[in-house]
């Protein structure tokens with residue numbers, strides 16, 4: 001469509017007025033209420049396209065949509081890694097996960113060794129709850145942890161006043177109960193500022209929808225029905241938290257942030273109907289729907305979980321803070337990163353960041369409040385992957401760098417000394433379908449240099465205090481496990497014979 005002069009003048013004037021309004025909004029709202037509460041809801045494997053606000057054809061998420069309607073959305077938000085633990089480590093530390101040697105999800109020690117990664121998140125690294133606690137907040141973590149277990153420091157030692165987790169040590173909770181934990185905490189601390197990491201789980205395996213949610217989606221195929229139902233469960237429970245805030249009269253003084261740790265899981269085969277390859281007749285409980293039902297949507301973005309294409313990294317980012325953050329705003333252009341959360345929350349809390357601490361992100365508070373920001377550094381990703389040739393060799397990291405609209409991938413192929421590259425303009429080519437590296441040799445060279453220079457600043461080995469003593473024991477995980485079992489048996493035998 002070609003615009004005539006008057007149409008184009010109207011659009012330009014409207015844009016100018018909008019910009020002025022935004023700036024006035026940002027300026028006049030700087031006198032903030034006393035420290036607001038912060039609740040950070042981090043979904044698990046929920047894709048960009050999994051909410052009705054983003055045009056999902058079937059799934060309805062009225063409560064998440066309500067957050068977006070009452071707050072602002074940022075379409076260019078990305079996490080710092082396409083899987084759980086490193087993505088979460090980046091949120092916790094405000095630094096790229098490779099800086100703290102978290103390269104893949106935390107699992108067995110062999111897996112950690114293979115990828116030259118730590119056995120848990122470094123408790124000495126500056127982290128979000130510690131910063132918030134020092135700023136006078138009551139801090140809590142409810143839900144998934146996945147930043148280390150089995151000999152790792154307990155979650156509570158990362159700056160929390162209270163924790164109830166799964167996939168971590170210490171007091172436990174469930175994917176349903178975690179919302180009640182949060183409401184209980186909010187109620188007990190309603191008269192003082194609180195910070196809650198609410199790390200929810202429904203969209204991650206195993207899928208465990210309620211019958212009520214399944215009944216809502218009877219019209220869908222069996223596969224889509226289960227997934228829609230798990231999203232429905234999350235949305236309904238988020239609604240409970242929003243209602244509780246209303247009832248406690250805390251809505252206006254609470255910043256709610258909703259996002260996801262990585263893009264959607266890739267859908268499994270029909271053989272993967274039940275989690276852990278269990279057969280239906282052998283299922284001991286209902287918590288066992290498998291990867292076959294992981295039909296999450298990236299909203300058309302390329303790839304999903306474990307991919308550094310946008311489908312693995314770009315996820316919903318919704319913020320609500322009535323009176324401070326404009327309602328109903330959608331920002332499609334400003335680049336925001338998961339590593340920005342710590343400096344942003346710190347600014348909101350009036351926290352002083354520890355001396356010597358350097359975040360890989362920056363505070364985006366003025367952007368959230370309707371203004372603009374100048375992005376002062378490029379964004380980087382390192383993804384240590386395995387493939388058939390390398391037999392899960394963790395020594396072939398793939399790098400990606402984004403600066404403005406440009407995103408460059410630097411791959412290190414198994415049999416090649418010279419890395420090969422892909423370049424996309426992700427602002428115009430949202431789905432990364434056109435590799436235009438050959439058209440922009442100078443840009444490729446400068447961005448490649450940036451990526452390689454950044455890589456050279458990363459530590460190559462995890463710090464000693466982030467390694468399990470068991471890691472030094474000989475053998476594989478299985479052999480170590482058997483040896484520990486044997487030791488326990490002998491100990492008990494000795495006790496009995498005493």
Ligand SMILES: [Ca+2]
Nearest residue numbers: 044045084261
């Ligand atoms: Ca995840």
